[in-house]
Amino acid sequence: MDTKNGLALEMKQVSKRFPGTLAVDSVDFEVRPGEVHALMGENGAGKSTLMKILAGSFNDYSGEIYIEGKAVGLHSPSIAKLEGVGMVYQELSIAYNRSVQENIFAGAIPGKGKFVDMKQLREEAVKALARVKLDKKVDPTMPMKNISQHESQLIEMAKVLKDNPKILVMDEPTSALSSAEVSMLFEIIADLKKQGMAIVYISHHLQEVFKIADRVTVMRDGKKITTCDICDVTKEKLVEMMVGQKIADFYKERVANTKGKILEVRNLTHYGFIHEVSFDLYKGEILGVVGLAGAGRTELGRCLAGADKVDDGEIILDGEKIKTGNMSKMLNKGIAYLTEDRKQEGLALRLSNRENILSSIITRLSRFGFYFPRKGNKIITELYKKLTIYPHDPNIGTSNLSGGNQQKILLAKWLSTKPKVLILDEPTRGVDVGAKKLIHETIVKLAEEGVAVLVLSSDLPELVTLSDRIIVIKQGRIIAELKDELDENKVLLAANG
Amino acid sequence: MMNVKTDMKEDSRKTKQNAVTVYFTKFGVLVMIAALAGIGMMVSPNFMSWKNLLNILNAVSYLGIVATGISFVIYAGQYGDLSAPMTMAMSGVICVEFMRYGLIYGIIAAVLTGVIIGLINGFLVGKLKTNAIIWTLAMNFILEGLVRWSYKGTQIYPDMANAKTYTTGFFLPLMAKLDPNILKLDLKSKAAAFNGLAATYPLGLPLVLFVMFAVMIIGFIVMSKTTFGNQLKVVGSSYNVGKMSGINCTKTIMLAFVASSVCASIAGIFLTSLNQVGAFYIGQGYDFIAVTAIILGGMSLAGGRGSIVGVFGGVFTLGLISNILTLFGIGTFTQKMITGVIFIIVVAVNASSLRKLGRDYA
Numbered sequence: 001m002d003t004k005n006g007l008a009l010e011m012k013q014v015s016k017r018f019p020g021t022l023a024v025d026s027v028d029f030e031v032r033p034g035e036v037h038a039l040m041g042e043n044g045a046g047k048s049t050l051m052k053i054l055a056g057s058f059n060d061y062s063g064e065i066y067i068e069g070k071a072v073g074l075h076s077p078s079i080a081k082l083e084g085v086g087m088v089y090q091e092l093s094i095a096y097n098r099s100v101q102e103n104i105f106a107g108a109i110p111g112k113g114k115f116v117d118m119k120q121l122r123e124e125a126v127k128a129l130a131r132v133k134l135d136k137k138v139d140p141t142m143p144m145k146n147i148s149q150h151e152s153q154l155i156e157m158a159k160v161l162k163d164n165p166k167i168l169v170m171d172e173p174t175s176a177l178s179s180a181e182v183s184m185l186f187e188i189i190a191d192l193k194k195q196g197m198a199i200v201y202i203s204h205h206l207q208e209v210f211k212i213a214d215r216v217t218v219m220r221d222g223k224k225i226t227t228c229d230i231c232d233v234t235k236e237k238l239v240e241m242m243v244g245q246k247i248a249d250f251y252k253e254r255v256a257n258t259k260g261k262i263l264e265v266r267n268l269t270h271y272g273f274i275h276e277v278s279f280d281l282y283k284g285e286i287l288g289v290v291g292l293a294g295a296g297r298t299e300l301g302r303c304l305a306g307a308d309k310v311d312d313g314e315i316i317l318d319g320e321k322i323k324t325g326n327m328s329k330m331l332n333k334g335i336a337y338l339t340e341d342r343k344q345e346g347l348a349l350r351l352s353n354r355e356n357i358l359s360s361i362i363t364r365l366s367r368f369g370f371y372f373p374r375k376g377n378k379i380i381t382e383l384y385k386k387l388t389i390y391p392h393d394p395n396i397g398t399s400n401l402s403g404g405n406q407q408k409i410l411l412a413k414w415l416s417t418k419p420k421v422l423i424l425d426e427p428t429r430g431v432d433v434g435a436k437k438l439i440h441e442t443i444v445k446l447a448e449e450g451v452a453v454l455v456l457s458s459d460l461p462e463l464v465t466l467s468d469r470i471i472v473i474k475q476g477r478i479i480a481e482l483k484d485e486l487d488e489n490k491v492l493l494a495a496n497g
Numbered sequence: 498m499m500n501v502k503t504d505m506k507e508d509s510r511k512t513k514q515n516a517v518t519v520y521f522t523k524f525g526v527l528v529m530i531a532a533l534a535g536i537g538m539m540v541s542p543n544f545m546s547w548k549n550l551l552n553i554l555n556a557v558s559y560l561g562i563v564a565t566g567i568s569f570v571i572y573a574g575q576y577g578d579l580s581a582p583m584t585m586a587m588s589g590v591i592c593v594e595f596m597r598y599g600l601i602y603g604i605i606a607a608v609l610t611g612v613i614i615g616l617i618n619g620f621l622v623g624k625l626k627t628n629a630i631i632w633t634l635a636m637n638f639i640l641e642g643l644v645r646w647s648y649k650g651t652q653i654y655p656d657m658a659n660a661k662t663y664t665t666g667f668f669l670p671l672m673a674k675l676d677p678n679i680l681k682l683d684l685k686s687k688a689a690a691f692n693g694l695a696a697t698y699p700l701g702l703p704l705v706l707f708v709m710f711a712v713m714i715i716g717f718i719v720m721s722k723t724t725f726g727n728q729l730k731v732v733g734s735s736y737n738v739g740k741m742s743g744i745n746c747t748k749t750i751m752l753a754f755v756a757s758s759v760c761a762s763i764a765g766i767f768l769t770s771l772n773q774v775g776a777f778y779i780g781q782g783y784d785f786i787a788v789t790a791i792i793l794g795g796m797s798l799a800g801g802r803g804s805i806v807g808v809f810g811g812v813f814t815l816g817l818i819s820n821i822l823t824l825f826g827i828g829t830f831t832q833k834m835i836t837g838v839i840f841i842i843v844v845a846v847n848a849s850s851l852r853k854l855g856r857d858y859a
Binding site: 332346350371413 | 722723724725726727728730731734735737738739740741742743744745799801802
């Protein structure tokens with residue numbers, strides 16, 4: 001590098017004020033070329049805002065930004081792109097009805113005069129796909145809707161990489177990936193590193209960060225806490241810096257206290273998704289379900305909850321055989337399902353927290369067709385206290401809450417139904433350490449109160465520490481059941497076996 | 498075990514909306530009414546008289562009934578019910594046909610027509626998930642064809658009693674076949690009763706005004722106090738969330754469309770009575786003005802937001818505008834253009850305020 005200090009990116013005293021709050025407060029941040037720099041912090045710590053400044057989303061930030069030693073003013077997304085900033089967001093921006101190549105070159109399709117040069121488009125697309133190791137697997141003319149979730153994510157990355165960015169920012173790139181796919185992504189990142197690209201990696205996953213990052217910067221309440229080499233810190237120290245308090249025994253060993261069978265599932269089948277799934281669930285038990293992406297985890301949860309149709313098999317709750325396929329009936333019988341897709345299926349972000357929490361029990365708070373929301377006041381006060389939801393006012397809009405608190409609202413929504421069987425699909429996806437711990441404690445407490453909990457999660461450490469028993473699902477079938485001395489390696493082996 | 502006090506931490510992201518935006522969406526229509534009243538008083542000293550205000554209300558009472566119905570569809574996040582004009586016309590025509598057996602039968606038949614149209618709309622939009630705008634537009638077209646075809650393009654008059662009527666109508670030939678006595682029914686008094694609907698003044702006020710207030714009060718209670726109304730709010734805010742909360746979304750959306758069509762039917766009966774003729778053009782343009790009034794009253798096109806009180810405000814505002822323009826001596830055609838411009842401005846403001854709040858998820 002021909003710059004004076006050899007830094008790919010240097011941000012000096014950068015601040016961004018929103019009405020009422022200083023979201024980013026005089027932060028210094030630097031990234032070297034050929035380095036993976038992890039950016040960590042709880043939800044609402046200001047890391048997304050900092051990266052949005054870098055992507056040119058705001059034109060009213062203060063402070064100085066240098067890219068390869070040159071002072072730049074990142075006042076619009078197009079300037080940021082020209083200066084060499086590439087962002088891979090958590091949410092994909094894909095036109096599903098267009099082909100892979102058109103998606104990669106969206107807005108910059110090569111052409112001869114006014115006509116599209118299909119040959120060149122194809123060649124360039126293959127080159128772009130090669131950078132994410134998909135050139136052998138994906139035909140660039142294929143429509144995007146035929147591409148799997150994790151390949152879509154890589155294609156999104158290819159789209160950013162084709163502009164040859166100097167700095168690549170990835171926001172939670174692994175949140176929807178299974179462990180095999182994560183290691184593939186890490187190989188790609190290692191390659192990019194070798195080519196001298198500066199990479200900013202935002203993640204809540206401690207293990208991933210330790211595996212891949214060279215340095216880490218921790219933010220809290222809009223301020224930078226520290227930047228240090230990854231080998232100089234421990235997991236406990238990192239968590240402590242993020243939360244601002246010391247956390248003694250992060251996961252507590254728990255003795256399962258199960259009483260009586262509550263749910264029997266027999267030969268549950270939804271053609272193409274799950275096949276002849278049978279298991280029992282006991283009161284007070286936490287049963288983990290593990291499987292790679294697409295193995296049928298979510299579909300199992302949806303079938304049990306009545307959200308998807310069931311082709312065959314039966315569900316027996318508390319000795320009573322229940323007709324499947326009707327969500328409100330399942331809910332009244334005591335089976336609640338917390339969806340993995342909070343924004344689309346979990347919470348109506350335009351409603352208030354109060355309305356969201358009560359949305360699943362409208363009929364229960366009704367008499368003769370009239371709705372009495374005041375009857376829900378006690379439930380809401382209780383749940384707010386139990387889950388320490390911030391801000392305390394339940395009447396504010398859900399869209400104003402941080403991700404962790406939104407997840408707590410979603411949990412509260414299902415707890416308000418007083419379920420006998422609670423199915424949690426990715427209960428802690430994308431939430432910060434503090435909220436995660438609280439959600440885990442709540443799950444354990446529920447189990448102690450006698451609720452049967454089914455946890456569907458791709459977060460192995462979470463499953464292993466929470467569950468009393470784990471079933472492994474592959475291609476829609478249960479292939480193993482693990483009971484005693486659960487550890488991650490055992491589960492991983494079973495899931496990939 | 499250490500307790501992590503996440504609740505103590507100040508979250509560093511934006512949690513408050515701009516106060517001006519909040520007040521404008523809540524009370525914007527009141528500000529507009531006040532401003533218009535001010536202008537009106539400057540133009541004419543008689544503007545604020547009871548007589549003039551009642552005139553304004555009377556002029557918009559048909560609109561008020563239709564708008565209350567359509568607001569349920571918009572509240573359900575379905576943009577609007579464009580089949581309202583022909584629902585009005587068809588209900589009027591059916592009412593005229595069946596009132597031969599008595600006014601009450603005419604009204605029941607007309608309202609049933611509304612229920613059926615609403616159920617069809619609701620089934621297609623709620624169950625088969627067709628686009629509401631496109632479908633109701635098509636439905637309007639189908640109904641127009643049906644009415645014009647079955648009456649061979651003629652209008653039908655309540656007191657028309659000659660034999661010719663019994664060969665052109667849709668139900669009349671059938672009725673004449675089943676019951677030959679129909680020809681001997683005394684139509685004069687029946688027609689007078691029907692035509693009197695729009696000309697009845699209990700307590701010195703037009704009947705349709707009472708009906709509008711009744712429809713609005715019932716609409717307000719149904720939308721905000723009932724199980725259905727509150728489920729509709731969740732479904733309107735996010736269809737998928739409603740579905741995953743155990744709410745029967747299809748049924749809820751169907752009921753919203755039924756509410757819309759029934760209100761259109763009621764307005765159609767009165768409008769037909771006012772015109773003393775049943776015809777395909779009764780109710781033309783009401784869909785569009787009703788949506789303008791609803792959005793003007795602060796209801797969000799994205800669904801799940803707003804109230805019937807706001808709808809009343811929007812309807813009243815349109816009445817004031819029309820009244821003031823008339824006082825200025827501006828004709829009906831020009832007023833139409835002005836209403837169109839208001840529609841565009843109101844929808845643009847509605848959409849951009851949603852975007853600013855980052856809430857345009859729909």
